[in-house]
Amino acid sequence: MFQPKVGIISVGMTPFKARWPDATYWRLAQMAFADALRQAGLNPPDISALVWAIYNDMFEGAAIPESFVTGIIGMHGKPGIRVTNGGATGMNAMATAYNMVASGMYPVVACVGVEKALDCYDENTGRETPEVVRAIGQSWDFFQRPLGATASSSYAGKIQAYMDSHPEDLSLDARARFIEQICKQGKDNALAQRAGEVVTADMVKASRFVVYPIRMLETCVYSEGSVVVVFANPDITQQACTNMGETPVWVRGLGLANESTWVGRGPGHMKLDRIESDCMASHAAYEMAGVGSADIKLVAQHCAFGPQGLITLAEMGFAQLGHAQDLVLNGTMMGDNPELLVDPYGGLIQAGHPVGASNQMSCGEAVRAMRERGRNLALVHGTGGQDAVYTGCMVLELGGAA
Amino acid sequence: MINPRYKIGDPVLPDNRNPKFAVKIVETKSGPVLEHTDIFGVTQRRSMGELSRFMLAIMQKGRLIGAKCPKCNQILVPAFTWNCPNCGFVEMYEVCMPDIGVMVATPVISYFPPSDMSDQVPYAQGYVYLENGALKATTAMAVPLTTRTGVIRPGLFCKDMQVKIIFRPEEERIGQMTDVAAIPIKELTVPQIAKSPLLTTDIDWTIQDQPVFEVDSALEAVMSSTMSSLAAFAARLQKSERARKDLAGLDDVILFHTAGGNIILGVYNQGLHPEQDSEPTPNFTAAVKDPGFIARWIEGSESLINGLASSELWLDRKEAVPLLTALDRLHRSMRRDGV
Numbered sequence: 001m002f003q004p005k006v007g008i009i010s011v012g013m014t015p016f017k018a019r020w021p022d023a024t025y026w027r028l029a030q031m032a033f034a035d036a037l038r039q040a041g042l043n044p045p046d047i048s049a050l051v052w053a054i055y056n057d058m059f060e061g062a063a064i065p066e067s068f069v070t071g072i073i074g075m076h077g078k079p080g081i082r083v084t085n086g087g088a089t090g091m092n093a094m095a096t097a098y099n100m101v102a103s104g105m106y107p108v109v110a111c112v113g114v115e116k117a118l119d120c121y122d123e124n125t126g127r128e129t130p131e132v133v134r135a136i137g138q139s140w141d142f143f144q145r146p147l148g149a150t151a152s153s154s155y156a157g158k159i160q161a162y163m164d165s166h167p168e169d170l171s172l173d174a175r176a177r178f179i180e181q182i183c184k185q186g187k188d189n190a191l192a193q194r195a196g197e198v199v200t201a202d203m204v205k206a207s208r209f210v211v212y213p214i215r216m217l218e219t220c221v222y223s224e225g226s227v228v229v230v231f232a233n234p235d236i237t238q239q240a241c242t243n244m245g246e247t248p249v250w251v252r253g254l255g256l257a258n259e260s261t262w263v264g265r266g267p268g269h270m271k272l273d274r275i276e277s278d279c280m281a282s283h284a285a286y287e288m289a290g291v292g293s294a295d296i297k298l299v300a301q302h303c304a305f306g307p308q309g310l311i312t313l314a315e316m317g318f319a320q321l322g323h324a325q326d327l328v329l330n331g332t333m334m335g336d337n338p339e340l341l342v343d344p345y346g347g348l349i350q351a352g353h354p355v356g357a358s359n360q361m362s363c364g365e366a367v368r369a370m371r372e373r374g375r376n377l378a379l380v381h382g383t384g385g386q387d388a389v390y391t392g393c394m395v396l397e398l399g400g401a402a
Numbered sequence: 403m404i405n406p407r408y409k410i411g412d413p414v415l416p417d418n419r420n421p422k423f424a425v426k427i428v429e430t431k432s433g434p435v436l437e438h439t440d441i442f443g444v445t446q447r448r449s450m451g452e453l454s455r456f457m458l459a460i461m462q463k464g465r466l467i468g469a470k471c472p473k474c475n476q477i478l479v480p481a482f483t484w485n486c487p488n489c490g491f492v493e494m495y496e497v498c499m500p501d502i503g504v505m506v507a508t509p510v511i512s513y514f515p516p517s518d519m520s521d522q523v524p525y526a527q528g529y530v531y532l533e534n535g536a537l538k539a540t541t542a543m544a545v546p547l548t549t550r551t552g553v554i555r556p557g558l559f560c561k562d563m564q565v566k567i568i569f570r571p572e573e574e575r576i577g578q579m580t581d582v583a584a585i586p587i588k589e590l591t592v593p594q595i596a597k598s599p600l601l602t603t604d605i606d607w608t609i610q611d612q613p614v615f616e617v618d619s620a621l622e623a624v625m626s627s628t629m630s631s632l633a634a635f636a637a638r639l640q641k642s643e644r645a646r647k648d649l650a651g652l653d654d655v656i657l658f659h660t661a662g663g664n665i666i667l668g669v670y671n672q673g674l675h676p677e678q679d680s681e682p683t684p685n686f687t688a689a690v691k692d693p694g695f696i697a698r699w700i701e702g703s704e705s706l707i708n709g710l711a712s713s714e715l716w717l718d719r720k721e722a723v724p725l726l727t728a729l730d731r732l733h734r735s736m737r738r739d740g741v
Contacts, residue, residue, distance in 0.1 A: 021428055021430050021435050021437075022430040022431070022432040022433070022435050057442070058442050058443070061440065061442050062442075122517040123418075123419075123421040124418055124419070124517065124520060125517070125520065125651075125724075126647075126650055126651055129514075130514075130515065130516055130517035130520065131516075131517045133514070133515075133516040133517070134516035134517045134518055134519075137516050141482075142450065142453060143453075143480055143482075143543075143544055143579050144527070144544045144579070146404075146406060146407060146578040146579055146580050147404055147527045147544060147545075147546055147579055147580065148404060148512060148515060148516060148519040148522065148525055148527070149527065149544070150512065150515075150516055152512070152514070153510050153512050153527065156510040157507065157509070157510050157528075157529070160507055160508045160509070160510055161506070161507035161508070161561075163508075164507050164508050164560075164561040197738065202703065203702070203734075206702055206703045206704060206705060206733075207705060207730075207734075208513065208705040208706070208707035208708055208727065208730040209511070209513050209705070209707050209708055209711055210513060210514040211510050211511065211512045211513065211514065212510055212511040212512075212513065212556050212711055213510070213556075215708075216514075216730075216734075217734075262478070262482060262541045262542075263506060263529050263541060263542040263544075264476075264478075264540050264541035264542060265531070265540060265541075266474075266476050266488075266540045266541075267488060268487060268488050269540070269541055272506055272507050272529060272542075273507065
């Protein structure tokens with residue numbers, strides 16, 4: 001019998017918006033923190049420690065940005081650790097929170113993800129996104145930064161290299177239908193940045209290239225928002241869930257993997273046509289959980305770009321490499337009640353991508369879908385960094401524990 | 403070829419990226435909000451440290467070098483470390499590398515740029531394994547890509563294609579990867595392939611000629627309906643606040659030359675102003691044989707940028723790419739506004 005060490009007792013979240021002009025990241029974090037505590041019937045003194053997930057100081061407009069929020073959320077005197085790992089910031093922060101609870105040192109740890117990206121502003125175009133893209137480009141190495149490398153070009157490079165190796169996979173039709181399905185699942189998500197927006201496969205096909213071979217409607221949207229996930233030891237989890245009338249959700253497996261950023265053809269170097277960190281982290285999580293990918297019917301993944309999401313699903317074992325599009329074409333993840341439910345409320349594509357908080361949002365999607373859609377096991381995934389070198393995965397179980 | 407962000411003596415923060423300080427009071431649903439124009443960054447004299455050796459070889463000598471491990475024999479290019487991470491950090495030694503190699507994968511092409519690259523789109527970068535015979539780099543070098551055949555576009559480069567690394571003239575080199583670029587070997591002459599370093603000034607950068615179309619009477623009918631659709635589209639977009647915002651600040655006129663006749667499209671005053679074969683004078687020229695391409699764009703089933711990528715649409719200057727991007731943005735904005 002699985003003996004849980006850590007449970008998730010609540011996930012608090014602000015709406016994701018293209019911009020919150022009337023709130024700083026201080027206020028956003030406070031809103032999500034208050035929401036998480038309200039759901040669990042907790043007060044700030046009940047939280048033993050914090051883990052901060054904030055990707056990029058430039059977005060917040062402050063170095064050590066987390067420090068100012070401690071007092072605002074009533075955590076004076078409590079420990080707090082900041083984690084930053086590119087797009088996988090949230091997942092690495094949740095892994096840290098898990099370990100703080102699992103060690104027995106802290107009974108209840110809140111993982112606070114927050115990002116305020118869209119204060120970035122390009123006066124020349126009158127738009128936020130070009131400056132957001134430039135800021136993220138500062139995360140690239142000394143060699144690539146002058147070349148205009150961006151998150152989009154980085155993922156596009158992986159996708160194109162994968163398609164070179166597997167020319168029969170990732171047809172435009174399959175990619176477009178994948179996006180249509182994800183957006184359909186997220187259309188009624190009231191907290192999503194693109195709530196209500198309908199996206200069809202034909203719209204995806206007709207949308208312009210952002211970075212060839214990725215089209216605009218295959219990309220996620222940068223957002224502002226905050227998500228707080230509260231982790232606790234088994235006793236407190238059971239008690240809180242009893243009080244809430246909810247079935248507990250346990251963290252059953254956890255895996256992390258980073259790759260070298262240097263593309264090469266020998267040991268210790270990155271393979272451009274793979275996202276090996278997705279494979280390594282997911283399988284480490286499966287091993288810890290004592291499950292395989294076949295046991296998992298719900299995935300809340302970090303799908304920053306549609307084709308990358310399909311490659312990631314293959315790397316995580318839901319399809320063979322070279323056959324990722326089969327998940328779409330054979331209907332495995334399609335329809336109202338698919339065999340494999342992926343990004344049940346729209347994921348990063350439809351809900352949005354406030355970088356440090358995105359993986360916690362995915363965690364929230366998984367917890368909600370497990371309870372609402374009757375899926376007992378879920379895989380939560382986060383990735384990021386230059387050429388997607390960081391990955392973290394978490395296997396969750398609904399109930400089932402002793 | 404990607405240009406360096408700065409030439410020696412340029413301001414690091416150029417005037418067009420150095421906004422004037424402003425204080426605004428913005429009305430929001432929850433009341434007035436104060437906004438300050440600000441910047442979050444620091445000026446630096448950034449040392450390239452151990453990376454200097456590799457960059458100085460390019461900058462001062464027009465040479466490419468690698469770091470070779472005496473134990474495992476791997477060759478790192480670029481030389482990003484001089485202590486082998488696979489062999490107990492043993493000291494590596496310098497080897498001269500060839501200026502030819504192969505593409506690791508089909509490269510990507512950026513159409514939506516970061517704010518400081520807006521004048522460079524479309525631009526391409528890719529990974530190259532430097533190799534010549536038995537001398538092969540273990541790691542790949544990220545480089546800008548260039549072509550003699552006009553605006554960079556898909557299909558010019560592919561995985562395993564042989565390329566040559568060309569160098570800017572010494573007086574233009576600044577010790578960044580923009581000092582070099584990869585060009586397909588097949589675009590060079592035999593003497594050019596043999597020369598090392600081959601400079602950008604050694605190459606005749608021919609400009610792709612504008613395509614010329616015979617007038618096709620069948621397409622003239624398509625043109626007529628396209629013009630009607632374009633006028634209706636222009637009127638409809640005025641009802642979309644998002645679409646009007648997409649066009650804010652634009653003051654351009656683009657000529658679309660087709661086999662069914664010409665379309666002159668003014669993009670100014672936050673609107674579209676279509677004309678057929680008349681004034682005003684365009685500042686950009688595009689060519690597309692089938693006017694139905696424009697009709698499909700109006701319907702939202704085609705993209706101007708994608709036409710450029712597929713070579714269906716020819717453009718006289720790549721400076722028009724941001725305009726095409728703004729035009730491609732209109733359909734989604736109108737949908738979101740229910741127009």
